Amino acid sequence: MKVVKFGGSSLASGEQFKKVLQIILSDTARKIVVVSAPGKRSQSDKKVTDLLIENAEYFLKYREINEGLLEQVVNRYSSIAEEVGIRTDIVSEIKADIKTKLQKDFKNEERYIDEVKASGEDNNARLLAAYFKEQGKEACYINPFEAGLFVTDQPGNAQVLPESYENLSSLKERSGILVFPGFFGYSKDGQILTFSRSGSDITGSILANAIKAELYENFTDVDAVYSANPFVVKNPKEIRELTYREMRELSYAGFSVLHDEALIPAFRAGIPVNIKNTNNPSAPGTKIVNTRTNTNGPVIGIASAKGFCSIYVSKYLMNRELGFGRKLLHILEDYNLSYEHSPSGIDDISIILREDGFGKEIEEAIISRIFNELEADEVKIERDLALIMVVGEGMRHNVGTTARASKALAGSGVNIEMINQGSSEVSMMFGVKEVDEKRAVISLYEEFFVSIPV
Amino acid sequence: MKVVKFGGSSLASGEQFKKVLQIILSDTARKIVVVSAPGKRSQSDKKVTDLLIENAEYFLKYREINEGLLEQVVNRYSSIAEEVGIRTDIVSEIKADIKTKLQKDFKNEERYIDEVKASGEDNNARLLAAYFKEQGKEACYINPFEAGLFVTDQPGNAQVLPESYENLSSLKERSGILVFPGFFGYSKDGQILTFSRSGSDITGSILANAIKAELYENFTDVDAVYSANPFVVKNPKEIRELTYREMRELSYAGFSVLHDEALIPAFRAGIPVNIKNTNNPSAPGTKIVNTRTNTNGPVIGIASAKGFCSIYVSKYLMNRELGFGRKLLHILEDYNLSYEHSPSGIDDISIILREDGFGKEIEEAIISRIFNELEADEVKIERDLALIMVVGEGMRHNVGTTARASKALAGSGVNIEMINQGSSEVSMMFGVKEVDEKRAVISLYEEFFVSIPV
Structure with a gap:
């Protein structure tokens, strides 16, 4: 059983949605799909999460919705829905959801922003599940609260509570493909709280630990981790396999493929992580493991x-x-x-x-x-x-x-x-x-x- | 004005006393002579300090003087007196002094041992001063208490009190050669307390600081500090000049020519230290300085x-x-x-x-x-x-x-x-x-x- 996480660029458009479907279908072990919010389609594009933050900040300032800003977000979802040809009433539901969250009565600004920005992942998960279903696959959206992903009450920097692992472990009994929104969990009283930035990696890692996955696949937009920064060294060698320790040391000094805190739950459970490219899924990618055989000399x-x-x-x-x-x-x-x-x-x-x-x-x-x-x-x-x-x-x-x-x-x-x-x-x-x-x-x-x- | 310290092997015999006299006479700037207790004359010999500790420990155990042990100490002084041909009544004085100290009423064993072992330096200073005088030189023994060398009340690890520097500075006004016993000072109430082992280096360094000596000469039995351990490397190069910092780093890792704490007072006053050989005084020795010109490549x-x-x-x-x-x-x-x-x-x-x-x-x-x-x-x-x-x-x-x-x-x-x-x-x-x-x-x-x- 594998947990598969897709980053923002892997879910930025209908074309990307189609690739994701193919990836999931090509391996029946791919059970849980963790979803980021739609990312950039091009260098000049904006991420949905950033757009949502703009929406929230506008509302905090003027106490009204900026319809233009809201449309920018909704358009991202509707253009995906159109491209992959699914029923558009889901887009109205997404719009209604974001509007509700924007206009919600709140006591704390940080929590308000957490709730609004988390809707980016949440709605993208709903959209992806709907797409899978329309393609005739058994799939369903999983709500983190119902699944029991409970976190500490720290907006923007929530930490998973230990009991969540037990709660989430029952997901492996469910049939079909489970589409799980990344980046956030719930406090015990139902408040949405997000992990630190790039927190979808954390969600995937927690789920991999909870269901004791054989592999945690992390799909992004590079073929592999490189042995040196490609902006400094021309065509650096790809790394096939590296250990957790090596990954930590490299990410400390500027290698930023994976959010390193995200690895903790997978690391503790000894689950290997495979960094792969959504746009080139047949490339082997880079595997992060506990121990590896040393074949390439002393330096990786x-x-x-x-x-x-x-x-x-x-x-x-x-x-x-x-x-x-x-x-x-x-x-x-x-x-x-x-x-x-x-x-x-x-x-x-x-x-x-x-x-x-x-x-x-x-x-x-x-x-x-x-x-x-x-x-x-x-x-x-x-x-x-x-x-x-x-x-x-x-x-x-x-x-x-x-x-x-x-x-x-x-x-x-x-x-x-x-x-x-x-x-x-x-x-x-x-x-x-x-x-x-x-x-x-x-x-x-x-x-x-x-x-x-x- | 120079402070000149002689180690135990430099004062172990009459022959060595004669060399010391020649060294002092050959340079009129050599004003203060700091004296150790007689050291070993050969590999199998015992140091007077160690003999004195044996005497003290015997007395502590049996509450009586071991005459044989006492004679061993007295013999060292009498054989020096004989060799250099001075009046032997000074030896009786030395014997009486050690006996008094051994039999002294005491409250604290550590202090008792401090007082007994310090007599090794003290009596050697008296003997050397007497020898200088018999040779017709203006010289006198200086008692550390009268000179104002006050220290903290820590037996075996006394620390100099700041006021001592001011007290000792007046020594430079005195005429003739001043012979000062190393290794100990006095508490304010007149109790003898020793510095840590090799503490005569400390006394010399304190005096050099107090009189703002142009040079602190430290006479021992090697021609120089070597660039590597002669027991590991064959005929290592001699070091002509090294800085305080270099000396510290070397002595940390096994170079033990100078007691490194001893250097603090000289270091603080910026006084250069010259390590020289009593048995080969024309050799330039090794100079420890604040800054040096780098001539020999990066490593010393x-x-x-x-x-x-x-x-x-x-x-x-x-x-x-x-x-x-x-x-x-x-x-x-x-x-x-x-x-x-x-x-x-x-x-x-x-x-x-x-x-x-x-x-x-x-x-x-x-x-x-x-x-x-x-x-x-x-x-x-x-x-x-x-x-x-x-x-x-x-x-x-x-x-x-x-x-x-x-x-x-x-x-x-x-x-x-x-x-x-x-x-x-x-x-x-x-x-x-x-x-x-x-x-x-x-x-x-x-x-x-x-x-x-x-």
Whole structure:
């Protein structure tokens, strides 16, 4: 039994609906279909979710519906219905549903927006189920409340409640294809609450866990995850199989194919995830698994991310001071700053963190606290750093990988500001100046994917 | 004006006393002489300090003096007096002094031992001053209490009190050579308290700071600090000049020429330290300075130390959890464990710490707390690790140093368990298995000191 999730671009038009039907029909194990709201049909198009937010914000401001904005949303559904040739009374139902939600009496603006924007997925699921049925297939729309997908009362960032898994597990007893709207659940008292953005991935992952699916298929619009950013490296190699750990390390540094929080429920249940292309379903895609056989050398992918900075602190004999590092981290926490890494020398330590949230004012406050409370000898801030991740299972035990990587960087004139290696068994991290980022990625890609291994 | 400190082996015999006199006379700037207790004359010899501790422990156990043990101490002084041909009544004074201290009424055993063992330095200073005077030089013994060297009331680990610097500064007004016993100071109420072991280096450093000496000369029994451990690398290069930071990083990983806490007072006053050989005083020795001109490539020394272990903790999405690292460090602190380094991946972190103090019982307690309190997915302990430090000023901004180092390690088949680079500007740290330690040091020495740079 498989859970199959389709992203917004996979359900953006009637043509896409037809592809989805073919995909579902081609494999009888595809039992639960998780549906996103219609996405962009072209670069200049708008996503239905964004249109719905505009509708909600207009109503909040003027206390009346903007009919033009509402029509834009309804048109998306009606053009799909027309294209696939199904009865158009469903479009009137969708319009009525959105109008009801827009005009609903509400106490809390965040919840109001959650309810309106979730209708994008909900109505698309209804439309897809109707289409399947008109094609003579046994299919039905599943309402998340009736199915028991209960979540915490956090608008825009709801977390699944543990009991939901038990509730949802009974879905596997139902006959036919089940079409389930992604992105939201319900509080116990029936209030709609959405997951964080890209939350349809989360819905799919929860369902895969609940029914103990053999596979969670995640259909999107790329053939595979690539071994490097295609905007930096020309025609990077596709990755066939990667582990959860590798996926996490890559997505940390800019690979954004899958919403990584979404993977937790599937990861906990050990369910493999297959990223596939709706527009090219015969391509094998990329499979995310617990363990894989290592066939391609030590490195599977090279990722990079900008926007980091470092706080360097030195103090003579710091090393002898019990609690120094912990106190330093506590100061950052007081400003709600999460640190990323902290390489250390004997009498110095650097804290690497993301630059957003670390403005000039906070910087000054933190520097003065480090001097005053920790009696540091020196504090220095370095901005505009990029982190380069070289990722691959088993890398740690591969003699010479570091040498190859650092030689490649040196060869292209990139200075290594920081190396963090030794905790993760699947990655090596280099800190470089942002201006060196692209050069660093290209040189590493050439070393590990193009040149003949030494 | 210079402060000159002589170690135990430099004052172990009459022959050594004569060398010390020549050294002092050869430079009129050598004003304050800091004296250790007589050390070993040969490999099988005992240090006076150790003999004194035996005397004290015997007395504590049996409440009477062991005359044989006492004679062993007195003999050391009398044989020096004989050799250098000075009046022997001073030896009777020394014997009387030690007897008084051994039989003194005491309340606290630790303080008792402090007082007895400090007499080793104190009497050697008296003896050296007497010898200088008999040689017709203007010289006098300085009592630390009268000079105002006040310390905290911590037996065996006394810390200098700030006011001491002001008190001691007036020593520079005194005429002649001042002979000052190392290793101890006094509490305000006149109780003798010793610094930590090798504390004569501390006394010298405090005095250098107090009189704002132009140089602090530290005479010992080696010609210089070497660029690598001579027991590992054959005939390693001598280091002419190294910075305080370099010294600290090297001494952290096994270079033990100077007691590194001892350097703090000199370091704070920016006073250079010259390590020289009593037995070869014309050799330039090694100078420890604030800044040096970099002439010898990026690396100045390679050190290594055994006895480390790592605690590896992984948790899916750890990276998103504010305070995870801090809480982890707090658990270690509860067991009084100081951590050395903490390389981190995205969802994992390793804590490197020294193995002593981290027994099996504490290991189990910590593992269970990490699982319970931090809800980690996995916790692993790795023991028998060695840290290799590659040290040199300016290394950080030298493109390619990492590549050279990691290539050298790979070339000798050493797997790198951990790299910690990016905080210290003067070092690169590699974690390897203990069995690989020697091979690692040799290969790095060959890369940076023997082979022609790439």
